[in-house]
Amino acid sequence: MNRLEMKTAHKLVGTFNYQLGQLEKGYANRTLYINLSTNGFAEKPVTELMKQKFIGGRGFGLKLLWDGIQGHTQWNDPENELIISPGPIGGITQYPGAGKSYVVALSPLTQSAMDSNAGGHFGPFLKFSGWDALEIQGKAERDVIVFIDGTKGTVTIEEAPLEAVNSHILVEQLTDMYAESEADKGTISVVAAGEAAEHTLIGLLNFSFYDARRKAVRVKQAGRGGMGTVFRDKHIKALVIKSPKVRGDLNNPADMSALKKAGQKIHEEIRTLDDSQCRMRKVGTAHLTQIMNDYDLLPVRNYKFGSHPEATKIADDVFLAKYFHLNGHDECWYGCSLACAKVVKSFQLKTGPYQGKEVLVDGPEYETTSAAGSVLGIFDPEFVIETNFYCDTYGVDALSFGTATAFVMECYENGVIDDRVTGGLKLNFGNAEAALELLHRMAKGEGFGKMAGLGIRRMKKLFAEQYGANPDFLQDIGMEVKGLEFSEYVTKESLAQQGGYGLANKGAQHDEAWLIFMDMVNHEIPTFEDKAEALFYYPMFRTWFSLNGLCKLPWNDIVPADNHLTAEPAKVPEHVHNYVEIYNGVTGANIDDKGLISQSEVVYNFQRVFNVRMGFGTREYDQVPYRAVGPVTVEEYESRQDRYDAQLKDILNLDPEGKTTAEKVQILRNYREEQYRKLCDAVYLRRGWDANGIPTIKTLERLGIDFPEVAAVVKKKMTQG
Amino acid sequence: MIKVNGKDYPWEEGLSIKQLLVNKGFTFPLLVVILNGKAIADNEYVGTVVNDGDEVKIIHLMSGG
Structure with a gap:
């Protein structure tokens, strides 16, 4: 036609x-x-x-x-x-x-x-x-x-x-x-x-x-x-x-020279430093796959583990050598010299309605290599690319698809569901053919594809109600918060990042805060107050990008050569200054870096109250599955036994000798769950929320959003308790 | 013995910053290294020696979506 x-x-x-x-x-x-x-x-x-x-x-x-x-x-x-x-x-x-x-x-x-x-x-x-x-x-x-x-x-x-x-x-x-x-x-x-x-x-x-x-x-x-x-x-x-033809001055900024000055500086940084930093121009965010594997943070088999020897097969060098088509212009908006939007220009599909056709595939990015790879126990770059393509064209979130399918695979391997439920799909970890067929069935709304497409939260309920599954086990391994599937990071050894996921307004997405290195490797935020401060600053700072039409990546996927000499290098102070300059340059305002955080705090708290209005937005909805906090199973504990045994000795002053693994799992769990509760307490306090996680009237007044309809939501909830 | 990010870590004769990063398995490219309170530029990692008793901070920044 x-x-x-x-x-x-x-x-x-x-x-x-x-x-x-x-x-x-x-x-x-x-x-x-x-x-x-x-x-x-x-x-x-x-x-x-x-x-x-x-x-x-x-x-x-x-x-x-x-x-x-x-x-x-x-x-x-x-x-x-x-x-x-x-x-x-x-x-x-x-x-x-x-x-x-x-x-x-x-x-x-x-x-x-x-x-x-x-x-x-x-x-x-x-x-x-x-x-x-x-x-x-x-x-x-x-x-x-x-x-x-x-x-x-x-x-x-x-x-x-x-x-x-x-x-x-x-x-x-x-x-x-x-x-x-x-x-x-x-x-x-x-x-x-x-x-x-x-x-x-x-x-x-x-x-x-x-x-x-x-x-x-x-x-x-x-x-x-x-x-x-x-x-x-x-x-x-x-x-x-x-659109009218794009020109650089269509925003009619208050001070174009401020934009040009900040832009010239960062373009030069990218030109001279990107090859020795994150190589965004060559491989995009896929550079993270090998790194996450090296630090035991790459989700493997439904987040049971953080690394796998075969992860090298889906690492950036593989995509760069064989699949990515580079031409030096991979920006998804004009003027973005970081140019991370990688593309596989011609890929022959092996399955589905377009089998045999040569297609262009946008990606894969880091998250896709996990969601369409390691989290499913699959380490095949062509499966990653094919799943990437079909998720996009069918209109499926690759992250939710991957995390939900990983949950399904663990349920299948534990006998929670069987072939009769899956329609014959043998959804073991590592079965790429079955995973792709599940995606095709989702697209058609057929059989088990329809059930899996409901997401983890609804599957947990259905599996318990219809197949007699243990709801506690499903809660432990179902990687979702507030109904949203986790994005692709293992958080077991970072309490702060457990909060980064659990306390995020929208659910388990890392775009509010990514604190794993700061917490787990750098040991820069040892106390609850330190972690709460990080869970104040970073979510507020990163919210600001979303208010202004900005991508977060040029903030800290490239850093100035002298960034290491600054007092707080993790914040990349020069780039924060750039954002202040371009905001003022466009709008004619006169804010500073604190003003930037204040702007975000208003919207962030408004969104929290929005959650309250819809029946959520309190402590119980900030809880994370235990798989995000620590080892759920004996298998997981024993895979990192030296680490966990050392923690029992060093932190809890307990001798692990003579205890069964199941006993040690429970002791560690009691400790870590208590830590998470204390983290929530500290974060609520820092954010100006009450003990149940609701922004107080005083906080709304301070932020100037004590509008009658907003304050009414908070007052009503506080009255109800 | 040296301190790395506040934790004890074994020292060896002639240990450079570069070798320390290898020994620790620190492959992330966006690092800030501070030796006894002094920031070390990345082009000095090979030539900078860590002595017994030194305190090293190896600060990993952040990246990704």
């Missing part, structure tokens, strides 16, 4: 015309609201208060979602919203990593506010088309495409029955359809999911950008929390945007 036939089959069901305009100091000063139930549109003003308190990006998403739903709204109610916002710095081209889109919606996995982010061009194009955020509510009757033409000032909702659903085909079809020529393809960006997002709760969103040098449409993923599932539940087939 050709593009013309597809386009002809479109039925226009809604049109909105708007005035084009210029951005002002990083803001369009309005957001676009679309209701797919009514095919209605609205232009909402962005107030000064909204900019001051919520900044943009994730902050705008959370505020709009808060206003758009009720405390009882479910993820699949039409009332749920899907919001995309880039933030005020988003779209600058002078500093690396400034093209991120932040997505917010009620998550099908956590049933609370989720934020997830992606590179690609959609977010900046949205702003250049005149909007600080796109807010979509309602549910279409049939599959639709929303098309924003930022060159003409029109928005249309078009029923689109004939295009593919799976992303790798759909983004090509729509880029061809909406671009006027080959040269025009660079002005188009598409957001799409895939057929698995219709049948699972772990659906992701792909954000496209046109790679002119490779003449290919590439995709970056907002993977976490089921944003693709919400998207398809609303019967959105795709969002398409056509």
